Amino acid sequence: xxxxxxxxxxxxxxxxxxxxxxxxxxxxxxxxxxxxxxxxxxxxxxxxxxxxxxxxxxxxxxxxxxxxxxxxxxxxxxxxxxxxxxxxxxxxxxxxxxxxxxxxxxxxxxxxxxxxxxxxxxxxxxxxxxxxxxxxxxxxxxxxxxxxxxxxxxxxxxxxxxxxxxxxxxxxxxxxxxxxxxxxxxxxxxxxxxxxxxxxxxxxxxxxxxxxxxxxxxxxxxxxxx
Numbered sequence: 001x002x003x004x005x006x007x008x009x010x011x012x013x014x015x016x017x018x019x020x021x022x023x024x025x026x027x028x029x030x031x032x033x034x035x036x037x038x039x040x041x042x043x044x045x046x047x048x049x050x051x052x053x054x055x056x057x058x059x060x061x062x063x064x065x066x067x068x069x070x071x072x073x074x075x076x077x078x079x080x081x082x083x084x085x086x087x088x089x090x091x092x093x094x095x096x097x098x099x100x101x102x103x104x105x106x107x108x109x110x111x112x113x114x115x116x117x118x119x120x121x122x123x124x125x126x127x128x129x130x131x132x133x134x135x136x137x138x139x140x141x142x143x144x145x146x147x148x149x150x151x152x153x154x155x156x157x158x159x160x161x162x163x164x165x166x167x168x169x170x171x172x173x174x175x176x177x178x179x180x181x182x183x184x185x186x187x188x189x190x191x192x193x194x195x196x197x198x199x200x201x202x203x204x205x206x207x208x209x210x211x212x213x214x215x216x217x218x219x220x221x222x223x224x225x226x
Contacts, residue, residue: 059213085181116190121170
């Protein structure tokens with residue numbers, strides 16, 4: 001009889017210990033399986049339907065200054081010190097270009113407009129469908145960062161020369177300038193401004209020169225006004 005009682009006590013003790021362990025696991029255990037992780041923006045991609053309906057970009061121009069990007073200079077070119085774009089400044093230097101207009105480099109659709117994180121300030125990404133390739137593309141994206149203001153919204157179609165924002169300082173992180181990138185592909189990701197490899201970025205000045213769609217000596221019409 002005593003042995004049966006002892007066995008019952010042991011079983012009750014084990015059951016209580018299991019109950020306590022289970023409650024602790026529920027309280028402090030890893031709940032990642034129950035909570036979905038936020039989607040990594042690197043995997044956000046334009047769908048084939050979105051790509052096929054992008055405005056066709058038959059001509060590209062510089063996003064600042066006048067015809068041929070006059071009255072601006074490139075303070076830090078593509079791949080200098082791992083830089084993934086061009087830093088475009090007004091010829092006055094310093095903050096002389098703060099608030100100057102930034103224009104869409106080509107016809108396209110705004111696929112991102114917001115503030116992605118520290119060091120970026122306000123950012124706009126425009127997707128363009130290029131005339132060469134198959135019926136869906138290829139796709140190029142122009143990115144405009146460190147903006148002081150945004151004058152477009154995601155989903156809006158824009159034409160070349162459309163004023164989309166103004167030059168800023170990335171909320172005071174830098175002297176005023178435009179960080180300008182050209183990216184190939186349909187992935188919409190604010191990403192980073194520096195990397196050991198170029199990733200999907202290409203040299204903006206070279207890309208625009210190759211896709212200008214006009215004779216080298218032909219001046220562009222003035223950008224669209226507000």
